[in-house]
Amino acid sequence: MFEFLQGDLAPLYFIVLCVFLGIEIIANVPAILHTPLMSGANAIHGVILVGAIIVMNQVASDDYVNLIIGFLAVFVGTLNISGGFFVTGRILSMFSSKKKKQ
Amino acid sequence: MITMTSITQIAYFLAMISFIVGLKYLSSPKKARLGNILAGVGMILAIVVTVANEALKSYQEVGEDGAASNFKMVNFTLILIAIFLGTVVGKRISDKAEMTKMPQLVSFFNAMGGGCAMLLGLLESQVAHEDSRLGSIVLLVAMMIGAASFSGSIIAYLKLAGKQKDKRSMLVMVISRLTLLLMVLIPVFVSYQLLPIDSLFHEALILVAIALIYGVFFVFPIGGADMPVVISLLNSFTGVATALAGIMFHNIIMIAGGIFVGAAGVLLTLLMCTAMNRSLWNVLAGKFKGNSAASADGEEMEIKPISVGEVTTSLAFANKIAIIPGYGLAVAQAQHLCGQLENLLESKGVEVDYIIHPVAGRMPGHMNVLLAEADVSYEKLKEMDEVNDQMSSYDMAIVIGANDVVNPAAEKDPNSPIYGMPIIKAYNAKQVVVIKRGMAKGYAGIENSLFGEENCHLLFLDAKIALNGIISELKNLD
Numbered sequence: 396m397f398e399f400l401q402g403d404l405a406p407l408y409f410i411v412l413c414v415f416l417g418i419e420i421i422a423n424v425p426a427i428l429h430t431p432l433m434s435g436a437n438a439i440h441g442v443i444l445v446g447a448i449i450v451m452n453q454v455a456s457d458d459y460v461n462l463i464i465g466f467l468a469v470f471v472g473t474l475n476i477s478g479g480f481f482v483t484g485r486i487l488s489m490f491s492s493k494k495k496k497q
Numbered sequence: 498m499i500t501m502t503s504i505t506q507i508a509y510f511l512a513m514i515s516f517i518v519g520l521k522y523l524s525s526p527k528k529a530r531l532g533n534i535l536a537g538v539g540m541i542l543a544i545v546v547t548v549a550n551e552a553l554k555s556y557q558e559v560g561e562d563g564a565a566s567n568f569k570m571v572n573f574t575l576i577l578i579a580i581f582l583g584t585v586v587g588k589r590i591s592d593k594a595e596m597t598k599m600p601q602l603v604s605f606f607n608a609m610g611g612g613c614a615m616l617l618g619l620l621e622s623q624v625a626h627e628d629s630r631l632g633s634i635v636l637l638v639a640m641m642i643g644a645a646s647f648s649g650s651i652i653a654y655l656k657l658a659g660k661q662k663d664k665r666s667m668l669v670m671v672i673s674r675l676t677l678l679l680m681v682l683i684p685v686f687v688s689y690q691l692l693p694i695d696s697l698f699h700e701a702l703i704l705v706a707i708a709l710i711y712g713v714f715f716v717f718p719i720g721g722a723d724m725p726v727v728i729s730l731l732n733s734f735t736g737v738a739t740a741l742a743g744i745m746f747h748n749i750i751m752i753a754g755g756i757f758v759g760a761a762g763v764l765l766t767l768l769m770c771t772a773m774n775r776s777l778w779n780v781l782a783g784k785f786k787g788n789s790a791a792s793a794d795g796e797e798m799e800i801k802p803i804s805v806g807e808v809t810t811s812l813a814f815a816n817k818i819a820i821i822p823g824y825g826l827a828v829a830q831a832q833h834l835c836g837q838l839e840n841l842l843e844s845k846g847v848e849v850d851y852i853i854h855p856v857a858g859r860m861p862g863h864m865n866v867l868l869a870e871a872d873v874s875y876e877k878l879k880e881m882d883e884v885n886d887q888m889s890s891y892d893m894a895i896v897i898g899a900n901d902v903v904n905p906a907a908e909k910d911p912n913s914p915i916y917g918m919p920i921i922k923a924y925n926a927k928q929v930v931v932i933k934r935g936m937a938k939g940y941a942g943i944e945n946s947l948f949g950e951e952n953c954h955l956l957f958l959d960a961k962i963a964l965n966g967i968i969s970e971l972k973n974l975d
Binding site: 406409410413414415416417418420421422423424425426427428429430431432433434435436437438439440441442443444445446447448449450451452453454456461462464465466467468469470471472473474475476477478479480481482483484485486487488489490 | 512516517519520521523524525526529530532533534536537540543544547548551552554555569570571572573575576578579580582583584586587588590591592594596599600602603605606607609610612613614616617619620621623624728729732735736738739740742743744745746748749750751752753754755756757758759760761762763764765768769772853855862863865866869870875878880
């Protein structure tokens with residue numbers, strides 16, 4: 396069960412550091428930016444698309460059921476990314492266009 | 498020698514930095530736009546390189562049937578078509594959506610990410626060459642979190658769109674606890690061969706079904722107004738699912754991106770709860786602390802109605818007024834009228850400020866977005882803490898569609914369920930006008946003692962009709 400402790404623990408260090416970094420980088424966010432930040436973070440977890448592409452390459456070319464599942468996975472993953480970034484951009488552009496008028 | 502693998506590593510490294518800097522910039526008002534673009538560029542880089550790397554890898558592999566190449570034309574064509582369609586559809590959805598629907602939209606896109614994790618898990622459980630049970634567990638957990646996040650986000654989306662009501666009953670609680678228990682026990686039992694499930698795929702299918710049910714029942718009892726907190730939490734869940742999938746594929750960018758979102762999402766969730774003075778536990782259980790019935794003192798408040806004409810007259814003689822918007826403003830789609838009223842008043846030399854409670858609207862910061870859409874300048878938006886001390890300098894405070902956030906009971910009545918929640922001290926303004934449709938209670942379901950205050954008048958109208966009336970009367974005054 397615990398054989399993995401004998402292996403390379405570098406990934407574990409990496410993960411723990413990422414947790415703290417994730418908390419630190421947004422710690423000082425002002426309330427007005429909560430919505431765009433949530434939307435932006437939402438877009439970033441769309442990086443799961445990378446996994447969908449990798450797994451799609453492992454499916455046999457004549458396994459039609461799984462090809463459809465994989466196609467859907469890539470589609471919804473992309474939707475997460477594009478929708479997330481475009482919406483965040485739209486919200487933020489509203490904030491900044493107001494400043495120019497000043 | 499530079500190989501595709503090393504190019505991929507460099508690209509992932511750059512993408513990871515772009516995510517960190519992007520998130521950092523997204524939390525500062527001046528650089529937020531740049532942050533979004535930066536993270537987007539990093540994402541495109543990561544994806545382009547992944548497609549190229551996978552294509553090249555399979556091209557160089559010897560096929561199973563002894564062919565010179567294992568390149569799968571069909572698969573890659575499908576990948577490219579799906580990416581193209583996803584981009585176009587995502588752009589269309591985000592362009593067409595109204596700004597009041599923003600929380601729903603984030604929830605919908607989050608559901609898509611969760612769905613991706615779920616489908617990916619289902620596929621991987623069939624093709625995985627993972628021999629260790631630990632690896633399989635990581636896969637199953639990523640898939641279950643993705644599935645629960647998917648169905649939960651869809652329910653949250655429906656609730657915000659008003660298509661799904663809260664469901665609170667013993668049965669709902671039992672089902673949500675039971676499914677959660679099954680999600681833990683089944684993988685454990687299978688690990689020790691206590692259950693007759695021998696293929697990883699079958700186990701995955703059963704667990705996906707249970708996780709989907711769990712997601713639905715997890716969100717069922719939570720109140721509609723708490724949805725932002727839930728969406729933020731589900732957002733964080735999808736991040737964790739992404740990170741676990743990344744561990745499964747030994748893919749550094751998925752681990753990094755997933756964990757940043759997972760950690761940041763949890764912090765954001767807690768920040769939102771703090772702003773509402775509620776514990777995450779109470780939000781998830783769908784209840785308010787304390788007993789709201791206990792705080793009803795039975796004393797009838799004297800309500801003083803006011804007409805559009807009277808409000809207009811007072812406005813015409815005011816020097817400085819405050820507008821306190823709430824979710825009712827968004828529901829009535831009256832934010833543009835609000836902007837018009839502001840311009841009109843300013844042309845008459847009246848100073849206008851908007852005072853935004855941290856949880857006004859359906860998401861922290863949502864009200865700012867709505868007002869920005871209505872061309873209200875950024876400098877006019879004051880945060881609660883900025884102005885609470887100088888509240889008495891306002892000749893009039895107009896409360897539009899807000900209720901609990903201006904309720905003095907939060908400061909004065911220790912028995913009130915909202916006691917301790919920071920509020921906008923509207924009652925300190927020289928005059929207060931509350932525009933609301935009827936005597937309906939706010940989200941907390943309690944009486945608002947503000948309405949009984951000496952200086953408070955109520956205008957019983959839909960926000961849109963009321964603002965239209967005030968604007969036209971103000972124009973007639975010229």
